[in-house]
Amino acid sequence: MLASPAALLLLAIAAPAEEPGLALRCAKALTCADEAPVIDRALVLVKDGKIEAVGSAAELDVPDGYEELDVGDLWVMPGMIDLHCHVGGTRDINDMVYQCNPGVRVMTSVIPDNPALRVGLAAGVTTVLFIPGSGTAVGGQGVLLKTGLTTFEEMLVREPGSLKTAQGNNPKSYGEGCGPALYNWHITNIFRRGRAYFEAWEAFENGEGPEPERDIQLDVFRALNAGEAQVSSHTQQHAVVQSTLRIQVREFGIETFIDHGSMDAFRGAHLAEELEVPAILGPRSASWRSNSRGYDHDGRMMGMAAEYQKRGHTRIGFNTDSPVIPQETLQLQAGMAARYGLDDSGMETVRGLTIVPAEAAGIDDRVGSLEPGKDADVIVLTGHPGDPRTSVELVFIEGELVYDAEEERRW
Amino acid sequence: MKSPKSLAAAAAPFLAFLALAAPPAVSFGSIDDDEKKKDDEEEAEEEEEGDKWFAIVGGDVHTGTGAVLRGATVLSKNGKIEEIGYNVFIPEDAETLDAGGYRVYPGLVAVQASSRISRGVFGSAELAADPDHGHDPHASDPLHPDDDWSKAGDTSFGDDSAYEELEEAVEGAADPKDRPDFEHSFDPFSSYLVMALSAGITTADQSGTAAKLKRYEIDGVAMKEKHMDNFSWSSSGRAGLREKFDRASEYLRELAEYEKKKKKDKELKEPDSKGVDSKVRSVLEGKTLAKFSANSREDLLGIARFAQEYGFRPVLQGCREGWTVADELGRAGAYAIVTPRSRRAKDERLVREGGSSIENAAILHRHGVQVAIIPSNTSIDLGGITGRDLLHFPVEAGFAVRGGLSNEAALAGITIIPARLLGVDHRVGTLEVGKDCDAIVTDGDVLHYQTFVQWTVVHGKIVYDKQDELLFHHIRPRPEPEPEAVEEVDVEAPEGGEEEGEEDEEEPEEGEEEEGEGEEEGEGEGEEGDEDGR
Numbered sequence: 034m035l036a037s038p039a040a041l042l043l044l045a046i047a048a049p050a051e052e053p054g055l056a057l058r059c060a061k062a063l064t065c066a067d068e069a070p071v072i073d074r075a076l077v078l079v080k081d082g083k084i085e086a087v088g089s090a091a092e093l094d095v096p097d098g099y100e101e102l103d104v105g106d107l108w109v110m111p112g113m114i115d116l117h118c119h120v121g122g123t124r125d126i127n128d129m130v131y132q133c134n135p136g137v138r139v140m141t142s143v144i145p146d147n148p149a150l151r152v153g154l155a156a157g158v159t160t161v162l163f164i165p166g167s168g169t170a171v172g173g174q175g176v177l178l179k180t181g182l183t184t185f186e187e188m189l190v191r192e193p194g195s196l197k198t199a200q201g202n203n204p205k206s207y208g209e210g211c212g213p214a215l216y217n218w219h220i221t222n223i224f225r226r227g228r229a230y231f232e233a234w235e236a237f238e239n240g241e242g243p244e245p246e247r248d249i250q251l252d253v254f255r256a257l258n259a260g261e262a263q264v265s266s267h268t269q270q271h272a273v274v275q276s277t278l279r280i281q282v283r284e285f286g287i288e289t290f291i292d293h294g295s296m297d298a299f300r301g302a303h304l305a306e307e308l309e310v311p312a313i314l315g316p317r318s319a320s321w322r323s324n325s326r327g328y329d330h331d332g333r334m335m336g337m338a339a340e341y342q343k344r345g346h347t348r349i350g351f352n353t354d355s356p357v358i359p360q361e362t363l364q365l366q367a368g369m370a371a372r373y374g375l376d377d378s379g380m381e382t383v384r385g386l387t388i389v390p391a392e393a394a395g396i397d398d399r400v401g402s403l404e405p406g407k408d409a410d411v412i413v414l415t416g417h418p419g420d421p422r423t424s425v426e427l428v429f430i431e432g433e434l435v436y437d438a439e440e441e442r443r444w
Numbered sequence: 445m446k447s448p449k450s451l452a453a454a455a456a457p458f459l460a461f462l463a464l465a466a467p468p469a470v471s472f473g474s475i476d477d478d479e480k481k482k483d484d485e486e487e488a489e490e491e492e493e494g495d496k497w498f499a500i501v502g503g504d505v506h507t508g509t510g511a512v513l514r515g516a517t518v519l520s521k522n523g524k525i526e527e528i529g530y531n532v533f534i535p536e537d538a539e540t541l542d543a544g545g546y547r548v549y550p551g552l553v554a555v556q557a558s559s560r561i562s563r564g565v566f567g568s569a570e571l572a573a574d575p576d577h578g579h580d581p582h583a584s585d586p587l588h589p590d591d592d593w594s595k596a597g598d599t600s601f602g603d604d605s606a607y608e609e610l611e612e613a614v615e616g617a618a619d620p621k622d623r624p625d626f627e628h629s630f631d632p633f634s635s636y637l638v639m640a641l642s643a644g645i646t647t648a649d650q651s652g653t654a655a656k657l658k659r660y661e662i663d664g665v666a667m668k669e670k671h672m673d674n675f676s677w678s679s680s681g682r683a684g685l686r687e688k689f690d691r692a693s694e695y696l697r698e699l700a701e702y703e704k705k706k707k708k709d710k711e712l713k714e715p716d717s718k719g720v721d722s723k724v725r726s727v728l729e730g731k732t733l734a735k736f737s738a739n740s741r742e743d744l745l746g747i748a749r750f751a752q753e754y755g756f757r758p759v760l761q762g763c764r765e766g767w768t769v770a771d772e773l774g775r776a777g778a779y780a781i782v783t784p785r786s787r788r789a790k791d792e793r794l795v796r797e798g799g800s801s802i803e804n805a806a807i808l809h810r811h812g813v814q815v816a817i818i819p820s821n822t823s824i825d826l827g828g829i830t831g832r833d834l835l836h837f838p839v840e841a842g843f844a845v846r847g848g849l850s851n852e853a854a855l856a857g858i859t860i861i862p863a864r865l866l867g868v869d870h871r872v873g874t875l876e877v878g879k880d881c882d883a884i885v886t887d888g889d890v891l892h893y894q895t896f897v898q899w900t901v902v903h904g905k906i907v908y909d910k911q912d913e914l915l916f917h918h919i920r921p922r923p924e925p926e927p928e929a930v931e932e933v934d935v936e937a938p939e940g941g942e943e944e945g946e947e948d949e950e951e952p953e954e955g956e957e958e959e960g961e962g963e964e965e966g967e968g969e970g971e972e973g974d975e976d977g978r
Contacts, residue, residue, distance in 0.1 A: 148789065152787070295828065296828070316829050317827065317828030317829050317830075318828065318829070318830045318831075319828050319830050320828050321826045321828065322826065331914065332914030332915065333914050333915065333916075333917075333918055334915050334916060334919075336919065337828075339919070358829060358832075359785075359787070362785070362831070362832075365831050365839070365893075368831070368893040368894075369830040369831045369836075369893070371893065371894055372830070372893050372894050372896075372919075373830070373919060374918075374919040374920065419893055419894075420842065420892065420893050421831070421839050421842035421843050421845075421846060421893060422842045422843075422845040422846050422851075422891065423846065424802075424846045424847075442801070442802060442803060442847075443802075444802050
């Protein structure tokens with residue numbers, strides 16, 4: 034089942050700089066685009082790190098001078114995106130100085146090409162949101178990175194990637210007496226100060242006020258309020274997610290996505306859908322009993338993604354929380370969602386690994402689908418990504434071959 | 445549904461058939477009491493009449509021996525497979541399971557499994573004596589929350605009456621003195637047992653005993669005890685280990701010599717077995733297997749050489765760097781118990797290959813090592829992180845396939861090879877005539893991530909039916925068969941009944957998205973989430 038396009042490919046890729054362009058033929062392309070999400074016998078044209086064209090091999094011509102790579106029976110899809118990950122750098126990412134640390138930036142702790150990312154890359158994860166831990170209500174700023182490249186500057190997709198908030202049990206551990214009311218007050222308070230800070234700068238830039246004093250604790254709120262970054266909210270139980278939606282989304286109107294979605298929050302899925310809040314789920318994918326939290330599944334093993342979907346939610350994605358579960362099992366998260374009842378007839382599993390998280394993080398102009406103009410982050414794999422038996426054979430990031438299983442199979 | 449009294453009734457082995465007899469649409473996991481009594485009586489009569497026949501009809505039978513018989517029948521008599529094939533004559537009084545459109549595989553074998561699976565709440569004296577455990581949500585029967593018999597004699601296990609009554613019921617089945625110790629701790633009503641069965645597991649190691657996961661009965665659950673013994677390959681213990689093997693080898697040579705000459709030479713004395721380690725002796729006699737936990741290449745090589753020197757086949761647990769020395773391990777006739785997903789970093793000080801590899805299982809297999817597969821969590825994880833425990837046993841085998849192992853070898857890794865390690869391969873691990881009728885009926889490839897076990901059969905009885913248990917019944921519900929067809933299973937074969945009985949659902953995978961009942965919304969604030977992550 035393992036292909037051997039390596040030799041060919043090395044020829045194709047070895048030539049640097051001018052980049053002749055690559056024509057990738059495959060049995061099936063899961064483009065994750067709205068139009069033609071699946072193309073059989075497809076051809077993907079890559080030029081200057083971007084996707085130039087995607088279509089049926091019968092209809093699309095290969096321009097002169099392009100290197101051709103035929104991967105035979107293998108499939109291609111966009112690189113996968115993990116929006117909840119702690120393996121981008123050093124793992125001491127719970128800087129529990131204050132309950133709110135919006136100025137803390139994990140970008141300063143990135144370790145490019147580290148062993149955990151390397152294995153994740155070998156599983157087809159090409160973009161991650163590397164975020165602080167959830168030990169405090171506002172853990173700090175995450176950063177969006179491409180995984181397979183070797184310097185921070187090359188890796189950087191966007192900074193700030195997100196502001197990480199955490200609700201539920203983890204921020205309670207900040208100290209004795211930190212219950213939901215208190216940590217939610219902390220969040221509300223800092224968001225209110227952040228809003229005022231943003232408005233003061235807006236006024237200044239519009240010539241309507243004095244120049245505010247720079248506050249690095251609050252700088253991130255300028256990006257958030259301008260819609261240039263999102264809140265990635267570590268939120269999971271039903272009541273907790275409700276308060277997330279109430280505070281971050283309704284009160285402050287800041288683009289937010291549910292991250293590390295777990296447990297019984299699907300009960301409020303219709304509300305999340307109404308507010309257009311994506312639900313990025315994992316590492317838990319099923320909920321068997323949560324009556325200690327006020328809800329009993331009556332002995333049933335409930336698939337979280339399936340339950341979100343059943344309530345009309347259409348923005349379901351997956352994350353790993355690596356290293357809690359290894360990044361290389363991101364695709365299994367999607368597979369397990371399908372096992373536990375997610376209707377995959379619209380390729381919900383594949384979308385949940387690609388375009389849904391891309392849209393959630395606001396980077397769908399660059400990644401998340403195989404469409405002309407987007408980054409050529411392409412993975413070549415042996416079948417459906419939900420199947421643990423499926424292996425990733427080749428990974429391209431921005432048109433560059435960054436992993437070849439034939440050469441060194443890492444996963 | 446089960447009071448302690450009806451437990452006794454249930455200990456008669458036939459309750460399982462009710463799954464077939466009862467109309468499928470009844471409330472899940474509960475069976476009407478009157479109907480049960482009636483059926484029990486019927487069953488009792490049947491038993492007196494003689495042999496117990498059971499047939500799995502019309503499924504694609506993956507025997508595990510390489511053969512796949514499409515649309516074939518597996519017929520068992522008193523729990524043993526009598527015939528597999530086509531045009532099988534099915535006795536009139538046989539119970540049948542219509543597996544048309546489904547696949548039939550041997551029951552899966554877990555070479556390691558938490559003892560919690562069969563121990564239930566009754567196995568440990570401490571547990572039973574601790575009243576707090578009466579309130580442990582994990583200790584009561586999660587699949588049958590309404591029939592909480594564990595609380596029958598008032599919610600506490602401090603009061604032993606319910607416990608004793610059950611003991612009586614289950615012990616009545618055989619003379620306790622003849623019963624292996626293990627059977628005293630076996631809880632045939634354990635919810636974990638049901639979950640293991642739901643994953644397709646029919647045989648599991650339970651603290652050194654190969655246990656047949658019977659439900660509602662305990663006779664014969666202990667198939668084999670201590671077929672594998674643990675040995676340590678620690679650097680400090682190696683010299684001592686060598687001494688033991690030397691001494692036992694010496695003794696066995698003397699013993700062989702003695703056996704040869706004792707007829708001629710009446711004076712000859714039997715060799716002195718003083719200082720002979722019984723575990724080591726048993727390994728050298730080929731009666732048991734020696735298992736070593738080892739991952740590093742040095743240890744694996746050392747064990748392989750040691751085993752070759754003394755003439756036994758080692759079992760290598762972990763074996764993460766096995767792929768770097770697969771050749772040597774194959775030559776030593778080693779077995780490996782691997783978790784394909786587990787990782788071990790390479791020792792960067794060394795130039796040679798090292799660390800874990802997803803290809804480990806495939807490479808070992810290619811070199812003749814018999815590879816058993818086990819997930820990293822050998823219990824049943826109800827915390828919600830799925831795909832890495834025994835509830836998702838085949839997923840781990842799927843990762844071996846990812847690394848290049850064939851589907852067939854991966855299936856062997858969760859059936860016949862672990863059966864060999866547990867010393868029960870003559871009874872389970874493949875579907876063959878003469879072996880136990882332990883089988884699973886699935887709605888797809890057992891290694892596929894969406895496949896569910898629809899029925900689990902142990903010893904020629906249905907012990908799990910997906911639609912009859914709460915756990916998974918709501919996920920892609922199985923299309924219901926025609927009501928008549930169900931009725932006819934129990935009735936004496938009417939004319940033309942067979943044809944109607946064959947009427948089946950062609951597409952088991954595509955269950956309609958149903959789930960009619962609304963969600964009951966619970967009240968109250970979330971108090972103690974077991975949130976993890978960071």
